[in-house]
Amino acid sequence: MNIILLGAPGAGKGTQASRISRRFGMPHISTGDIFRANIKNQTEIGLLAKSYIDKGQLVPDDVTCKIVENRLQEEDCKNGFLLDGFPRTVNQAEALERFTHIDVVVNIDIDFALLTARLCGRRVCKECGETYHVSTLNGKTNCEKCNGELHQRADDNPETVQKRLDVYLAQTAPLIKYYTEKGVIKNFTGTDEPPEVLFQQIEKVLEEYR
Numbered sequence: 001m002n003i004i005l006l007g008a009p010g011a012g013k014g015t016q017a018s019r020i021s022r023r024f025g026m027p028h029i030s031t032g033d034i035f036r037a038n039i040k041n042q043t044e045i046g047l048l049a050k051s052y053i054d055k056g057q058l059v060p061d062d063v064t065c066k067i068v069e070n071r072l073q074e075e076d077c078k079n080g081f082l083l084d085g086f087p088r089t090v091n092q093a094e095a096l097e098r099f100t101h102i103d104v105v106v107n108i109d110i111d112f113a114l115l116t117a118r119l120c121g122r123r124v125c126k127e128c129g130e131t132y133h134v135s136t137l138n139g140k141t142n143c144e145k146c147n148g149e150l151h152q153r154a155d156d157n158p159e160t161v162q163k164r165l166d167v168y169l170a171q172t173a174p175l176i177k178y179y180t181e182k183g184v185i186k187n188f189t190g191t192d193e194p195p196e197v198l199f200q201q202i203e204k205v206l207e208e209y210r
């Protein structure tokens, strides 16, 4: 089962991706995570990616597509994978088609009014990547799961968030039409309810593809 998770920044893709990947046993491939790991390790790709990410812009397609193409050739992707945050442009979607096929696109549609507060209040565990929202942390600064330190992503500030949402509307939202026309999209509505509620709906649909 080869899956794409589509949705605006803050729609809950990462949270749903972790659950889907655990439930169906496929690797969760997040281009954002790959870039952040490269930034942390100060690689050449990391340096390049940082200059775009800090401005809320997309990393150029050629760099991003090559990373995904290489990652999908790894052994653990043989029986399926879950792409989170890729493709983000129609150009990336067309490139992806040249090196693999996609069974289903899970699109999480969400009211934009919810997103800015969600992203600006997001805190992420430095160790395991678990995400929280400041409104539920009651001042806690460590992860409930692994006790790692929580931090705010550099691009989760109001100015960059606005830019990321603009970029989503201009460059990524056209993928909804693209995959609708290909007949592979399944649409879900993201809400402020606990993630389990949405996950159960996604799980039910994905079970049909097994």
Ligand code: AMP
Binding pocket: 009, 031, 032, 033, 035, 052, 053, 056, 057, 058, 059, 060, 064, 084, 085, 086, 087, 088, 092, 155, 164
């Ligand atoms: P994310 O963690 O998915 O929100 O991604 C964080 C940032 O990484 C984005 O705002 C982009 O700058 C960059 N990025 C992640 N995925 C892609 C992609 N498929 N194409 C271009 N840039 C990306």
